[in-house]
Amino acid sequence: MSERMNSETLRKLYLDFFKSKGHAVIPTASLIPENDPTVLFTTAGMHPLVPYLLGEKHPAGDKLTDVQICVRTGDIDEVGDESHCTFFEMLGNWSLGAYFKKESIAYSYEFLTKVLGIDTTKLNVSVFAGDESCPRDNESAEIWKSVGLKDEQIFFLPKENNWWGPAGQTGPCGPDTEMFIDTGKDKCSDDCSPACSCGKYLEIWNNVFMQYFKDSDGKLSPMERKNVDTGMGLERTLCIVNGYKSVYETDLLAFSIKKLEELSGKKYGENEDDTRAMRIIADHTRTATFLLGDVKPLSPSNVDQGYVLRRLIRRAVRYCRVLGIDGSALIELAKLNIEKYKDIYKNIGDNAQRIEDELRMEQEKFDKTIEQGINEFGKVVKHIPSTTIPGKTAFRLYDTFGFPLEMTIELAKEVGFDVDVQGYEEAFKKHQELSKAGAEQKFKGGLADTGEVTARLHTATHLLNAALKIVLNDKTIMQRGSNITPERLRFDFSFPRPMTPEEIQAVEDLVNEEIKKNQDVILEEMSVAEAKAQGAVGVFDSKYGEVVKVYTVGISKEICGGPHAKNTSELGHFKIVKEQSSSAGVRRIKAILENNQ
Numbered sequence: 001m002s003e004r005m006n007s008e009t010l011r012k013l014y015l016d017f018f019k020s021k022g023h024a025v026i027p028t029a030s031l032i033p034e035n036d037p038t039v040l041f042t043t044a045g046m047h048p049l050v051p052y053l054l055g056e057k058h059p060a061g062d063k064l065t066d067v068q069i070c071v072r073t074g075d076i077d078e079v080g081d082e083s084h085c086t087f088f089e090m091l092g093n094w095s096l097g098a099y100f101k102k103e104s105i106a107y108s109y110e111f112l113t114k115v116l117g118i119d120t121t122k123l124n125v126s127v128f129a130g131d132e133s134c135p136r137d138n139e140s141a142e143i144w145k146s147v148g149l150k151d152e153q154i155f156f157l158p159k160e161n162n163w164w165g166p167a168g169q170t171g172p173c174g175p176d177t178e179m180f181i182d183t184g185k186d187k188c189s190d191d192c193s194p195a196c197s198c199g200k201y202l203e204i205w206n207n208v209f210m211q212y213f214k215d216s217d218g219k220l221s222p223m224e225r226k227n228v229d230t231g232m233g234l235e236r237t238l239c240i241v242n243g244y245k246s247v248y249e250t251d252l253l254a255f256s257i258k259k260l261e262e263l264s265g266k267k268y269g270e271n272e273d274d275t276r277a278m279r280i281i282a283d284h285t286r287t288a289t290f291l292l293g294d295v296k297p298l299s300p301s302n303v304d305q306g307y308v309l310r311r312l313i314r315r316a317v318r319y320c321r322v323l324g325i326d327g328s329a330l331i332e333l334a335k336l337n338i339e340k341y342k343d344i345y346k347n348i349g350d351n352a353q354r355i356e357d358e359l360r361m362e363q364e365k366f367d368k369t370i371e372q373g374i375n376e377f378g379k380v381v382k383h384i385p386s387t388t389i390p391g392k393t394a395f396r397l398y399d400t401f402g403f404p405l406e407m408t409i410e411l412a413k414e415v416g417f418d419v420d421v422q423g424y425e426e427a428f429k430k431h432q433e434l435s436k437a438g439a440e441q442k443f444k445g446g447l448a449d450t451g452e453v454t455a456r457l458h459t460a461t462h463l464l465n466a467a468l469k470i471v472l473n474d475k476t477i478m479q480r481g482s483n484i485t486p487e488r489l490r491f492d493f494s495f496p497r498p499m500t501p502e503e504i505q506a507v508e509d510l511v512n513e514e515i516k517k518n519q520d521v522i523l524e525e526m527s528v529a530e531a532k533a534q535g536a537v538g539v540f541d542s543k544y545g546e547v548v549k550v551y552t553v554g555i556s557k558e559i560c561g562g563p564h565a566k567n568t569s570e571l572g573h574f575k576i577v578k579e580q581s582s583s584a585g586v587r588r589i590k591a592i593l594e595n596n597q
Helices: 007-020 047-053 101-115 138-147 234-242 254-264 272-292 304-323 329-341 346-350 352-382 391-401 405-414 421-443 452-471 501-516 528-533
Strands: 063-071 087-096 123-128 154-157 171-182 201-214 220-233 479-484 489-494 522-527 547-553 556-559 573-583 586-594
Touching: 007 063, 007 087, 007 101, 007 234, 047 063, 047 087, 047 220, 063 272, 087 101, 087 234, 087 272, 101 123, 101 138, 101 171, 101 201, 101 220, 123 138, 138 154, 138 171, 171 220, 201 234, 220 234, 254 272, 254 304, 254 329, 272 304, 272 329, 272 352, 304 329, 304 352, 304 405, 329 346, 329 352, 346 352, 352 391, 352 405, 391 405, 391 421, 405 421, 452 479, 452 489, 452 501, 452 547, 452 556, 452 573, 452 586, 501 573, 522 528, 528 547
Parallel strands: 123 154
Antiparallel strands: 063 087, 087 220, 123 171, 171 201, 201 220, 479 489, 489 586, 522 547, 547 556, 573 586
16 A cells, blocks of 8 residues: 555646546536535535436536545544544546446456555445345446456445435436445444444545435335445544554644643544544644535524534533643634645635634634633532532533533532433433434435426526626625525525615515516536636636536526526416525525415
8 A cells, every 4th residue: 555645646646537437627626515405505415416416517528536525423422532523525437327336346446456556355335235225236346356356356235235315205216336345344243344443444435326216105116327425534534544543643633632632732642532632623623614614604503504513613612621721722723724625725825814814703603602601500409409519400501511421520519519410411412312303304305306397496596696687786605505495595695784675675576577487498518718708607616627507597697516406487476485684794685475376
């Protein structure tokens, strides 16, 4: 294996390899999904490509590759171990009907063994074992044998291990083949396989073969156009090729750990609590830097993505206390992250001052909240009949004021009290279950929800965007987020004040005037320069390639990936149901389409 490979080298090796195989390199997309109600953040490389995986033509062609920035917060409480991160980069390549299993597996094998220099004998793969709904994937297994793997290196595993999708109730799905590195550890049992969590096998890559469509009855039908979607984590791959034990040893996080050692005077790896605190601070600060500096920049708030951002920042500040350092350490780490990534992701450098300012404001707000929490603790102990802080009370201090359990225990000890830790853990578990239920409900619609109703709402969003600029007489208004479900659209835009009732009505009327004209929605493909010359709105330029899709509908001309209605007559009557604040300087409109066909 290669020695001490850095992230810049790995990114370049990957993109250059797939360019040599005829793939077009496409830019990374925003961390905030566009028109996707199912997730808060872009959690995989395939998210921005969903319309194309479902059949739309991609302007860059049918063979694509990129490095996609991602955020996953479902395992936030696991961050602090050797491998979990909330932010990561996903190396990916896609075939939109251009090739399938044979080429995909051959590419993966060549890149792993020839480019990265991984010993073939250490490579193991898993393929779908088959069940009553779908046959065993012998095809993939035979292809792996043809490139050089032996029978004992190929594992047939069930759907829970080797099947992807659909993302929602319906949509594309299919078997996958996953690649693992044998760490050399002894098998945990006779039937030890890559499905085990014993640590013998480390996953490095996953190739998904989207060859079936699952309908609302659960029936699988072969898709006419078969796609390939792959994903390889940059951080994890760096660990494997360099022989690191932890992602925090890679050049993407090691500089943050070093700075925390300098600030705290403590040594990473010597004390378990200090090590975990350093990892959490390093990870959360990097994630906050990217969310604050995104092409659709976030601000901390109490709802949706802004709430997650606030939680990450405050959690990092809390762990600064564990190290005995001030929360302003986050700003120093953010500066280092900006320096590290600004040449790769231009928006990070462009938003450098904003990142620092937002972190500083949130840290100061949290410091005040902590003070309030200490005051609240003082009130609580006066009214507790025993000398034990109830678990529910300890959890309320955590949930409302950001008090970690250890802080409550420490304060309780000072006044001769103890804490019902078991009760706290039960309250925390209940909170997690409620959060999980909410997240599952959020996923209910599915990534593949590009039905006619959603397409009409998407088209209405374009008209709304244009109408706001006209009615408010402000061409500087920028889209700051969009979320569409089959029931409604939600549109965030930059504007410094609440809209008046008259302005809201005027926007609504203008959109409906455009709808009544029964205008065709016109699609053209052109360069970004041509689109701008024609006055097209390109809200998030950095995600677009050399050729873009431009949709024109009446007063609106906008760069977009779709999906859309064919004619405004399909939309029905547009109605704004709410106008409110989303965050500082950002307003939010929720609207519906009534009587749409």
